Amino acid sequence: NGEIVKGLREKEAQNERIRQEKGLGVIGRKRLIRQPLMKPHQPKKYGRKIFVQSKFKEIRIRIINEAKAIDALCKYVYQCWKRGEYSVPWPPGTFPPPLPPRANALA
Numbered sequence: 001n002g003e004i005v006k007g008l009r010e011k012e013a014q015n016e017r018i019r020q021e022k023g024l025g026v027i028g029r030k031r032l033i034r035q036p037l038m039k040p041h042q043p044k045k046y047g048r049k050i051f052v053q054s055k056f057k058e059i060r061i062r063i064i065n066e067a068k069a070i071d072a073l074c075k076y077v078y079q080c081w082k083r084g085e086y087s088v089p090w091p092p093g094t095f096p097p098p099l100p101p102r103a104n105a106l107a
Helices: 002-022 029-034 057-082
Strands: none
Touching: none
16 A cells, blocks of 8 residues: 555656646636636537538639528528518528418407
């Protein structure tokens, strides 16, 4: 047991020396007070995602811009549909949301 404890203390001392060399000491009172309680954080799985993979940069940028244009058009048509203007056609190649049911609740 004595040898195990001695080995652990040596390892802890070595780790402490490494921490001091790297400047990873204990955070002081003033620094703790200045730090925000809730730091902004974004997990990796919600980070930036690769939308298009291509060997050619021009093609990749063109495809991304086309997708953004289609997305903007879909948003515009959806806003029109929310106002009740169903005459605006949905962009081809996309899936429109279902129309609200046409029923009379008073009948």
